[in-house]
Amino acid sequence: MNFDDLKIFLHLSQTQSFTKTATQNHMSLSTLSRQIQRMEEEIGQALFIRDNRKVLLTEIGTHFLQFAQQNWANWQQFKQQVRTNSEELSGELRLFCSVTAAYSHLPQILEKFRVRYPKVEIQLTTGNAAMAVQQVQSQQADLALAGRPVNFPNTLAFHHIDNISLSFIAPRVACTATQLLQQDPIDWQQMPFILPADGMARQRIEQWLREKKIKHPKIYATVSGHEGIMPLVASGCGLALLPDVVIKNSPLHSRVSALHLDLPIEPFELGICTQKRSLDLPIIKAFWDTLQH
Secondary structure: OOHHHHHHHHHHHHHOOHHHHHHHOOOOHHHHHHHHHHHHHHHOOOOEEEOOOOEEEOHHHHHHHHHHHHHHHHHHHHHHHOOOOHHHOOEEEEEEEOHHHHHHOHHHHHHHHHHHOOOEEEEEEEOOHHHHHHHHHOOOOOEEEEEOOOOOOOOEEEEEEEEEOEEEEEEOOOOHHHHHHOOOOOOHHHOEEEEEOOOHHHHHHHHHHHHOOOOOOEEEEEEOOOOOHHHHHHOOOOEEEEEHHHHHHOOOHHHEEEOOOOOOOOOEEEEEEEEHHHHHOHHHHHHHHHHHO
16 A cells, blocks of 8 residues: 555545546546555455445544544655755645635635745645634645634634625515515514524524524525525525625625624634644645745
């Protein structure tokens, strides 16, 4: 087993898709299947449970994941330590952020870094913003663009990028939500809400519901990821609280309206986070120094 095997295993455990992993690593499905099968034969146990929709780690696979993450990190650290000339700094840097952040905030950050260190290969993964901190904690990403939670882990470092405001949005089509908004007073108990599954927006709307004394809100849907909420609101399914940057950058922004609330919504901090112990690694240190300047 070699380090390329570990890299492929880590990628497949994250995507849970043979098709995605094969495509993103420029290999055929049959080649990927043989590589995983060879690893399983060498270990003597199955690493993945396969079905028609996705692949999941077995119990042995979960244990092996910890081994693979640690040894891959050690290998990256070793390669970085032998490179003494910062101008020739090269290697891999794994970044995680939401789809919206990938074009709202990340380009300005990457532009400066890429000018200084063009040989560093950026591996960007996008997904649910609420998973950003966890991606760094589990070593699936070296750095992540994340909202800073109230209980931020003390093992991580955080560099502030921006303050993110949030707005309640309503559909512009005639529906139950728009009818209820025309009442005076508004019957919030009957208002349909679309909630994010977790993350900073979820924390803010739960706080707002408590302040409004809405004990049992009417939940139309709970959605993982902010971008998927916009189509539901635009279609008239209910109200939602979303970061303004998501609303602004959505192709559906013209089909929703922001509400004026008597209780303001507190913004949250957006920044780059990484493990504190990783700040000594040359590539991550170079990226962090770029942020500071």
